[in-house]
Amino acid sequence: MENQNKRITHVMVLICFLFLCIVVYLTYFEVFVKDKILTSSYNRRQWEQEDTTLRGSILDRNGVVLAKSTMDENKQERIYPYGSLYSQVIGYNSKAYGKSLMELYYNNELLNIREYSSIFNFKEKLSGELKTGNNLYLTIDHKLQEKAEQLLRGKNGAVVAMRPKTGEILAMVSKPDFDPSSTKLAQNWEELIKSKDSPFLPRATQGLYVPGSTFKVLTAAAAVENGMEDRTFDDKGSITIDGKIFNNFNSHVYGNLDLKSALAVSSNVAFAQIGSELGEKVLKEIAVRVGMNREIPFDIPLNSSRFPYESMGKTDLAAVGMGQGKLLVTPLHMAMIASGIGNNGIIMKPYLVDRVVSSSDITQKSVKPDKFSQIMSPETAQKVKDMMQYVVETGTGKGAAIKGVKIAGKTGTAENELSSKQKNKEHAWFICFAPVDDPQVAVAVVLEYSGSTGGALAAPIARDLMRQVLGK
Amino acid sequence: MRVLKYPRPVEMIVLVNAIGFGLLFFYKKPYDYFILIAGLSVILLVGFGYFAIRKAKLGDGYLFLISGMLSSIGIIMLYRLDRELGFKQIVWFGISIAAFFASYFLYRRYQVWERLTCYYPAISLFLFVATLLFGRSINGAKNWIFIGKFSIQPSECIKIIFVFFIAAFFNKYKEEFKELTALRFKKEDIKLYILMSGAYMHLGLMVIQKEWGTALLLFLVYFMLVYVLINNRLFMLINAGMASLGGIGGILFVSHIKVRVDTWLNPWKDIAGKGYQITQSLFAIGSGGFFGTGIGLGRPDFIPEVNTDFIFSAICEEMGIFGGVAIVLLYFILAYRGFKIALYTVENFTKTLALGLTLLFGFQTFIIVGGVIKLIPLTGITLPFISYGGSSLIVSFIALGILQAISAGPAAYVTRKEKLDGESK
Numbered sequence: 087m088e089n090q091n092k093r094i095t096h097v098m099v100l101i102c103f104l105f106l107c108i109v110v111y112l113t114y115f116e117v118f119v120k121d122k123i124l125t126s127s128y129n130r131r132q133w134e135q136e137d138t139t140l141r142g143s144i145l146d147r148n149g150v151v152l153a154k155s156t157m158d159e160n161k162q163e164r165i166y167p168y169g170s171l172y173s174q175v176i177g178y179n180s181k182a183y184g185k186s187l188m189e190l191y192y193n194n195e196l197l198n199i200r201e202y203s204s205i206f207n208f209k210e211k212l213s214g215e216l217k218t219g220n221n222l223y224l225t226i227d228h229k230l231q232e233k234a235e236q237l238l239r240g241k242n243g244a245v246v247a248m249r250p251k252t253g254e255i256l257a258m259v260s261k262p263d264f265d266p267s268s269t270k271l272a273q274n275w276e277e278l279i280k281s282k283d284s285p286f287l288p289r290a291t292q293g294l295y296v297p298g299s300t301f302k303v304l305t306a307a308a309a310v311e312n313g314m315e316d317r318t319f320d321d322k323g324s325i326t327i328d329g330k331i332f333n334n335f336n337s338h339v340y341g342n343l344d345l346k347s348a349l350a351v352s353s354n355v356a357f358a359q360i361g362s363e364l365g366e367k368v369l370k371e372i373a374v375r376v377g378m379n380r381e382i383p384f385d386i387p388l389n390s391s392r393f394p395y396e397s398m399g400k401t402d403l404a405a406v407g408m409g410q411g412k413l414l415v416t417p418l419h420m421a422m423i424a425s426g427i428g429n430n431g432i433i434m435k436p437y438l439v440d441r442v443v444s445s446s447d448i449t450q451k452s453v454k455p456d457k458f459s460q461i462m463s464p465e466t467a468q469k470v471k472d473m474m475q476y477v478v479e480t481g482t483g484k485g486a487a488i489k490g491v492k493i494a495g496k497t498g499t500a501e502n503e504l505s506s507k508q509k510n511k512e513h514a515w516f517i518c519f520a521p522v523d524d525p526q527v528a529v530a531v532v533l534e535y536s537g538s539t540g541g542a543l544a545a546p547i548a549r550d551l552m553r554q555v556l557g558k
Numbered sequence: 559m560r561v562l563k564y565p566r567p568v569e570m571i572v573l574v575n576a577i578g579f580g581l582l583f584f585y586k587k588p589y590d591y592f593i594l595i596a597g598l599s600v601i602l603l604v605g606f607g608y609f610a611i612r613k614a615k616l617g618d619g620y621l622f623l624i625s626g627m628l629s630s631i632g633i634i635m636l637y638r639l640d641r642e643l644g645f646k647q648i649v650w651f652g653i654s655i656a657a658f659f660a661s662y663f664l665y666r667r668y669q670v671w672e673r674l675t676c677y678y679p680a681i682s683l684f685l686f687v688a689t690l691l692f693g694r695s696i697n698g699a700k701n702w703i704f705i706g707k708f709s710i711q712p713s714e715c716i717k718i719i720f721v722f723f724i725a726a727f728f729n730k731y732k733e734e735f736k737e738l739t740a741l742r743f744k745k746e747d748i749k750l751y752i753l754m755s756g757a758y759m760h761l762g763l764m765v766i767q768k769e770w771g772t773a774l775l776l777f778l779v780y781f782m783l784v785y786v787l788i789n790n791r792l793f794m795l796i797n798a799g800m801a802s803l804g805g806i807g808g809i810l811f812v813s814h815i816k817v818r819v820d821t822w823l824n825p826w827k828d829i830a831g832k833g834y835q836i837t838q839s840l841f842a843i844g845s846g847g848f849f850g851t852g853i854g855l856g857r858p859d860f861i862p863e864v865n866t867d868f869i870f871s872a873i874c875e876e877m878g879i880f881g882g883v884a885i886v887l888l889y890f891i892l893a894y895r896g897f898k899i900a901l902y903t904v905e906n907f908t909k910t911l912a913l914g915l916t917l918l919f920g921f922q923t924f925i926i927v928g929g930v931i932k933l934i935p936l937t938g939i940t941l942p943f944i945s946y947g948g949s950s951l952i953v954s955f956i957a958l959g960i961l962q963a964i965s966a967g968p969a970a971y972v973t974r975k976e977k978l979d980g981e982s983k
Contacts, residue, residue: 089789090786090787090909091901093785093786093789094786094897094900094901094913095897095901096785097782097785097786097897097913097917098893098894098897100782101890101893101897101917101920101921101924102890104920104924104928105886105887105889105890105893105920105923105924107928107933108886108924108927108928108931108933109883109886109887111928111931111933112843112874112879112882112883112931113879115840115843115844115931116843116844116847116848116879119840119844120840120843120844120845123826123837123840123841123844124841124844124845126826126829126837126841128829128830128834128837128838128841129841129845130857130860131841131845131856131857131860134857
């Protein structure tokens with residue numbers, strides 16, 4: 087009998103434990119899980135909220151309205167005055183297809199939903215009054231965004247322009263894009279999701295591309311840091327490392343080169359050699375330092391750039407030295423790297439939303455520029471700057487030159503999975519910042535499978551954007 | 559000065575009903591005065607039951623109060639979800655209280671329960687066959703019998719019969735089981751295998767009716783009773799082995815169970831289809847937050863099956879996680895009272911019965927609450943005392959009535975508690 091009662095207590099403890107599991111799990115769910123799931127388009131409650139709250143507007147840095155909502159007989163409609171121009175930044179907000187990008191990640195701000203709003207807004211909820219959400223002011227400059235879109239029209243790729251000293255994104259265009267209004271989405275949905283061009287991919291933030299020669303600015307920085315500044319290279323048009331042949335673009339022979347002119351002409355021979363000499367540790371270290379393989383905080387999802395090597399052979403080192411191999415970067419990340427070099431070695435955290443303002447014009451949240459990471463010493467940055475300026479003055483980047491402004495840049499013509507099979511399928515890259523001594527803008531341009539060089543196609547686009555920012 | 563003292567439990571129930579129905583009344587215009595009548599009748603029903611138990615000294619004073627509180631919250635929630643269902647549930651609640659007292663008196667009046675060993679499985683089988691012959695299926699499980707306008711769910715009754723069966727069987731062969739310290743694989747073990755087949759027959763009936771949740775519930779109750787009463791490791795191992803074999807077999811070969819497990823592991827994969835129920839439940843719980851939206855201000859009507867299986871999610875949405883936790887704690891003290899009764903009861907049959915019924919409440923709550931919050935795979939069973947449904951509510955109160963009768967310690971059975979009380983005085 088006594089033993090039996092003892093075992094009954096065991097069973098009681100078990101039941102107690104099971105109930106405790108429920109309590110713990112509910113708390114865990116509340117604190118860690120729910121925020122991730124509530125924005126699902128299948129949660130009809132968020133549309134419920136939308137019926138009683140007028141969704142906030144999204145504006146550019148000068149107050150130009152980029153997205154707004156109107157209420158008409160209890161039916162709310164989201165209007166994008168510039169059509170597809172902001173589809174890859176703001177995204178869409180549709181009952182049928184859900185939300186994306188800024189409409190998704192700033193949903194609570196736009197609808198003014200807070201954890202305790204159900205208690206504070208008790209009165210409105212009971213009386214059914216219409217509430218208004220918060221407005222978002224972006225760092226985007228609408229004029230510049232329009233210009234960037236014009237320059238990129240008809241091509242696939244992305245353009246990012248940002249302020250090196252603060253991290254503000256001034257323009258961000260990805261192509262192809264789509265019209266985000268609900269009616270147009272409903273019309274084109276099938277076609278859009280089936281399209282081989284993936285129009286729903288925001289290339290500027292989520293597109294991953296081989297960086298090609300633009301990566302050489304980092305190889306050059308590592309070379310400077312490791313005392314190779316005064317080295318010279320004998321460029322015979324190709325070099326054999328560990329049995330593998332590395333060619334210059336069009337197998338051009340440049341002869342005797344120092345580091346500066348090697349970057350200016352974008353010599354693969356020189357940089358393959360530098361890469362293999364610097365070694366695995368140094369290359370990996372600088373890649374991680376600039377933010378590869380790392381989450382970079384941003385207002386909409388930003389892919390991590392990849393440096394996917396576990397261990398590297400000589401040929402891997404040579405390929406990475408010239409920006410090929412398995413490296414993958416996002417256009418925004420390349421703009422950040424250019425900014426970092428221009429900003430004396432400091433990359434600022436990139437941001438898109440400058441402030442959140444309530445419907446009664448009270449600022450709820452505003453962003454202060456913040457350092458992301460120090461990628462190189464100011465001295466090294468100065469040397470790389472000089473080299474990049476030389477690229478635009480005399481080298482492959484001449485297409486970006488503007489009269490009376492000192493510009494630093496680097497071209498890239500990246501081989502990829504298509505270009506190895508077909509001719510003329512390389513990605514054209516250009517990264518730059520200007521003016522060199524007091525950088526106001528940094529730009530990254532990538533054109534997918536363009537079939538030409540970064541200097542010929544991408545550099546002029548960057549030039550036109552810089553011209554508009556600098557007023558030249 | 560009574561106001562300043564701690565309120566008595568029954569006063570808290572009155573308060574909960576007054577607040578709940580009061581809020582419902584003010585929530586919608588034009589005012590529906592019927593809500594006030596509904597609230598008043600719930601208060602009167604609970605009050606009547608409570609004072610009857612107190613005045614007539616019918617045993618444990620808390621069992622009825624706890625279940626009264628749970629039912630009150632259930633009725634408020636159902637009334638808020640669907641006025642008509644709420645009204646029906648009040649009627650069922652009245653009938654249930656009658657059934658509670660009826661089972662109390664019947665159980666004490668006739669001392670035949672421990673002698674009906676072989677009849678219990680026969681009744682179960684009869685009910686089962688009746689369901690197969692006259693049953694109609696609702697939601698894919700053929701487990702309802704329609705009599706005129708009413709539908710009853712025999713599987714609910716089978717739960718109680720199952721516990722009676724095990725208790726009676728153990729009682730009959732208690733001497734033999736006592737000596738059974740190790741399995742000998744001899745003739746003497748045959749009683750054990752009879753018990754086992756009796757238990758698994760009940761499980762099998764549930765499986766055929768596709769009531770996976772009830773099958774799991776019965777197994778857990780059986781397994782725990784075996785642990786407490788026989789305490790033979792090898793025998794438990796055999797049972798656990800068979801259960802896991804059945805479980806794995808079910809996951810591999812029965813598409814229905816496989817779907818349940820898949821949606822438990824990742825409901826987001828097929829959110830519009832198989833994962834719809836559970837994800838809607840999670841949305842509801844998530845949007846309630848800690849404090850809930852307030853009664854009438856959430857959207858629990860988006861949850862499928864919200865009146866029965868998913869009512870806990872609706873409570874979490876409108877009364878918050880804190881409300882949900884309070885419900886779970888109420889079940890816990892209910893189970894605690896049940897365990898206490900089982901511990902203090904000396905007589906073999908009654909002890910087993912009390913323990914079995916308590917486990918029935920405890921595990922049933924865990925299975926369905928754990929299911930709707932995605933802690934364990936979802937199997938559709940009702941939440942005792944709260945879910946909508948006459949069969950479920952009445953059977954829960956019948957089980958409670960029997961527990962109450964045991965707690966009262968009828969003249970024939972001297973409980974240890976009374977002895978102890980006597981000594982201390």
